[in-house]
Amino acid sequence: PIDPVDVPSIRTTKDRPLEEWMQNMEIEEPSGNAYTISSNRESYQEHLLYVHFMKNPKGFQLLLKGGYRPFTGLGKNEVGILQPISISFQMNMRGLGYHEGI
Incomplete structure (x- = not known):
């Protein structure tokens, strides 16, 4: 369950745009294996995950x-x-069972 003290006003995303809500949030350096939310540290926008969240705000809301x-x-x-799964493209578009000598 979400602790309302740790995640400030998630419900406000209905009243104001998600991007505005995310711009007001900021983060601290990682502690252990997770990032903690703070109000007066490095800008949330400077973090790598911010870009991924903004590409798909509906996914973030879900x-x-x-x-x-x-x-x-x-x-x-x-x-x-903690990081999104990256997509790698395979450029040698050959099907299963392909043999070079045939």
């Missing part, structure tokens, strides 16, 4: 609805991955 706390690990104990 994460928040599901109980995600920004900059904590995924999973029950919040020890999962």
Whole structure:
């Protein structure tokens, strides 16, 4: 469950744009395996994940609805991955069973 003290006013995202809400949030350096939210530290926009959240604000809203706390690990104990999964493209478009000599 989300602790309302740790994540300030998630409900306000309905009243004002998500981007404005995220710009007002800021983060501290990682402690252990998670980032903690603060009000007077490095700008939230300077963090790598901010860009990913802004590319898909609906996805971020779904994460928040599901109980995600920004900059904590995924999973029950919040020890999962912190960075988004990167996509790698395979450029040698050959199908399964392809043999060079045939």
